[in-house]
Amino acid sequence: MLLKRSCLGPQVVLTLKPEGLLEFYAYTTKTGKNLLASALVEFDEIHLELPLELPGVSPPKAETPNLRLYEEIVKALERASSVQKRIFTGSSPSDNPEEDIKRLDELVGKAISLEKQINLSKKAKKIVSERKKRLSEVESELSDVEEKLRRYYATALETVSKDPSKMKIARLIVEADSEILRSLSLLNASLDKSTSMDDMKIILNNVIRTTDNIKGKLRKISESIAEGNLDLLISKTEDIENSLKDIISSVGEYLTLSGKFSQLESLEKMWERISDVSKRMPEIQLMISEQVPTVRRISQEKEEVARRMNELVDIIRTKVKSSVDQMDSLYRSFRELRECVVSVDVLIAGEAEKSIYEMLEKSQPLLAEREKVELELSELSKLMDKEHVDKLKKELENIKREISEVASRLYKTKEVIRHKAVEEKVSLMIYEGSDIVVAHGWVPKSLASSLKSHLERSMGGLVAVELETPSRKEKPPSRVKLPKMALPVSLLTHKLYGFPNIKEIDPTVITSFLFPLMFGMMFGDMGHGALVAIFGLFLLLKTKGSLRDLGGILLYSGIFATIFGYLYGAAFFVELGTHVLSPIKEPTRLFGIALLIGAFEILLAFIIRTINKILSGDKFAAFMEYGGVLTIAMYSGAVYAAIRNGADVMKTVSDPLFQAMVIPLLITGVAPMLRSMMEGHGILHGMPEMVSTFIESTLALFSNSLSFIRLAAFAVAHETFGVLAGMFTVGSTSITPENLMHLLTNPISLVTFIFINIAVIGLEGLLSFIQAMRLTFYEFFTKFYSANGRPFLRVRELISS
Structure with a gap:
């Protein structure tokens, strides 16, 4: 159906397939660039693209103040x-x-x-209470810190007043003591069998750095006191340092050999694979046998490297144990020196001085937090x-x-400058050559002549327009025109699943009927459906974008749920009148209807798939392959045989019509092998696909059909909630107009009734929506909809509105 307003007005093509397009190039002089941009904006019904593959042209250098603003x-x-x-x-x-x-x-x-x-x-009151509690905790922690600081200061001051000169020495001794113990601990950790050589190297380097610090502190101590043989301790420290460096050298040799061992092992494995291959290829066995001496040398070298690595492990561990003994000896000597040089009180004072610095560091974040909490309380008090x-x-x-x-x-x-902004955006897409400029894009076939005449008229003939039919390799954008009623459903088809390509049918219009139908069958209730429809109408009228589209889908789904609710004779779980179709009383009938709906959707999907294959020029697939004409015939015959035999399995299987469907099944199954032969690959090349086609044509298709049983299952579940609502509120399996008054006059029953309805609308409504999406996407779309296209953007859509 084609509705035209003018040669430049939009053509509303209410078809299921995107409109055919032509590729165009428009050339003009550099002086006519702005005029060309203006003419393209005025025409509007084109999709512009950058002429990236055109030689001799490059992006323009243009200022775009209106576009930027x-x-x-x-x-x-x-x-x-x-x-x-x-x-x-x-x-x-x-x-x-x-x-x-x-x-x-x-x-x-x-x-x-x-x-x-x-x-x-x-919520200021609650927050104030929480912040006051936290302030109290911070104050308590600060009080503890202050108390410890007072004790440490008292200890330090008492010692300093007796012997001020030894305070500095005490602190150095305390620090050196802790670093010797740390080094000893690290060395013992390196002896653990689980420690790798890489980790051992890191540990030993850390010990060397710590040992260097110990040496520096011992020198500082020796400058302040004459007692004790500090030179001997410094010498011991240097010996330990040299031993550790020697161990690191051995570790380095081990790591080098480890890399070499890995290379040799890889060569050996590669040779083993080559030897296995040569056993199946006698023609290369002679050449391989010539390399056997080389391979033996590789194995011998690998064994030698492994032997040396084992030796190094023993050497390294022995040396580390020796270093542990040296460090232990250093610690014992240091303790003797410590007892000779300073008293216990002085050492305690040294520890106290060190603790003072630690306490001061700990108090800083607490002081900052206290200040922050006090400020928050001040602000919160205003808010109260x-x-x-x-x-x-x-x-x-x-x-x-x-x-x-x-x-x-x-x-x-924004509205005033929009036109100029669009023109500037278009001018950025017009590439420049040495003498000319070029615009490139796509135009609907029905508007191609209009575009050409419009450009020639607008530019006084100073333009050349080339129109080309796209090749099969090219992927033009898809110009889809949907009826207004189907626009919201594009949220499912275009935004959530994907956009149709130029050679396939757009399922949006079909989905706008099938999706609400499935939702309505699962969620059939006049009251619940009406509420969903009202909520959808609210979103449709009061919101924008995806929420607005969701509102449209909910409106349609709610209407269908209301219709099915009338058939089920239920409104808010209250039974009204006679059931045309009862999920509880006639579940078998409902399951049959669900399977028929599924069969209809699957057949429709195959029909659309066949049309898509014809549109893309693949007639062989359209008639012979799975999902084509033969599959339609096979599935239709099987479904009809099942219907006329009352779904009796034995009768259906023995029906001549059902048995005759084996013929299209076999032809469809061997189609991949026929295609393989046509393409010159041979019969065996199509064998795997033949197996998968047989599986898909039988087991998978049967499984797809059964998936639609969930339409009836959810309807039965919905009615089951109604039974529960009746039992909890009126003590009966059903709520009828006769016992409704009892429900309305009993507050507890009324609250329970309202709660159950709200819960079902929210929870089961969501589940029904998800199941309808699943059936639409996986049982319907996957059979024909590739959704690998891209949208046709008119010129005015190049910038956001």
């Missing part, structure tokens, strides 16, 4: 919409858009801050004042009013 305004308005929900409209554009954008961002920031404070005021909160609300109202005014001016400015 337009994009900044769009972003600013999006930010403003987070605090001011209404749509901005204005009567006069902004005199200074840049300043208005800055002002709008400032106002939005203030509004967000005020909203945060107002929301915080609603009603007058202060009212003042904030009034300030927020004033800011929102100003946001609306500024945003309105920017909105009008």
Whole structure:
């Protein structure tokens, strides 16, 4: 169906297949570039693309002030919409858009801050209680720190007053003592059998660094005291350091040999594989046998490397044990020195001084947290004042009013400059050569002549337009025109599943009927369906984007649920009138209807698949392969045989019609082998696909059909909730107009009844929606819908609105 308004007006093609397109190139002189851009914007019904594959042209260097300003305004308005929900409209554009954008961002920031404070005021009491509790905990921790500091200071001051000169020495001794113990611990850890050589190298390097620190502290101690043989301790430390460096050298040799061993092992394994191959290829056995001496040398070298690695492991462990003994000896000597040089009191004072620094470091984050909590409590106390909160609300109202005014001016400015912004966007897509410029894109076949005449008329003939039919390798965009009623369902087909390509049928229109049908059958209830429809209508009228589309889907689904609810004779689980179809009383009949709906959808999917194959030029697949004409005949015959035999398995299997369906099944099964022969690959090449085709044509197709049983299963489950509602509220398996009054006059029963209805609408409604999506996507779309296309974007859609 084709509706035309004018040669330049949009053509609404209400077909299931995307409209055919032609590729176009429009050439003109550099001076005519802006005129070409303007003419393309005016025509609008084209999809522009960059002429990347055209030689001799490059991207233009052009300033786009209107496009830049337009994009900044769009972003600013999006930010403003987070605090001011209404749509901005204005009567006069902004005199200074840049300043208005800055002002709008400032106002939005203030509004967000005020909203945060107002929301915080609603739970200020609870937060104040929590923060006071935390402040008390922090104060307690700080009190502990202060008490420890007083004790440490007292200990340190007492010692300093007796012997001030030894305070520094005491601290050095305490630090050296802890570092010797740390080194001893690390060396013992390196002797663990689970420690790898890589880890041992890291540990030993750490010990060397620590040993160097010990040596430095011993030298500082020797500068301050004359007692004790510190030179001997320093010499022992240097000996340990040299021993560790020698061990690291051995570890390095081990790691080098380990890498070499891995290489030799890889060569040996590779040779084993080559030898296995040579046994099956006598012609290369002579050549392989010549290399046997080399292989033997590789094995011998590998054994030698392994032997040396084992030796090194023993050597390294022995040396590390020796270093442990040396470090232990150093520690014993150091303890003797420590007892000679300073008293126990001085050592305690040294520990105290060290602890003082640790306590001061620990107190810093606690002090910062206390200050932060006190500040929060101060702010929260204001938010507990009603007058202060009212003042904030009034300030927020004033800011929102100003946001609306500024945003309105920017909105009008956006509308004023939109045309120029689009022209600048188009000019960026017109590439430049040495003398000419070129625009490239796609135009509907029905508008190709209109485009050519429009450009020639707009540019006074100073333009050359080339029109080309796309090759099979090219993938043009898909220009899909949907009826208004089907637009919301594109959320499922285009946004969630994928966009149709140019050579396949778009299932959106079909899905706009099948999806609500399946949902309605699973969720059949006049009351529940009406509420879903009302909620969908609300989303459709009051929201935008994907939420609006979801609203449309829910509206259609709710209407079908209401229709099925009438057939089931139920509204909010209350039985009304006579059942035309009862999920509880006639489950077998309902299961049969579900299977028939499934058979219809599967057949429809195969029919669409066949049409798609014909459209893409693959007639062999359309008639012979799985999902084509033969599959349609086979499945239709099998379904009809089952129907006329009352779904009796034995009668259906013995039906001549059912048995005759083996013929199209066999032809479909061997089709992959026939295609393989046609393409010159041979019969065996198509064997795996033949097996999978037989499986898909029998077991998989049977399983697909049974999947639709869930339509009836969910309907039965829905009615079961109704039985439970009756038992909990009126003490009967059903709620009827006769016992409804008892329910309405009993508060407990009424609350229970309302709760069950709300729970079922929310939970089962969601599950029914998910199941309808699953059946649509996996049992329907997968049989014909590749969804690997891309949308046709008109010129005006190049920038956001």
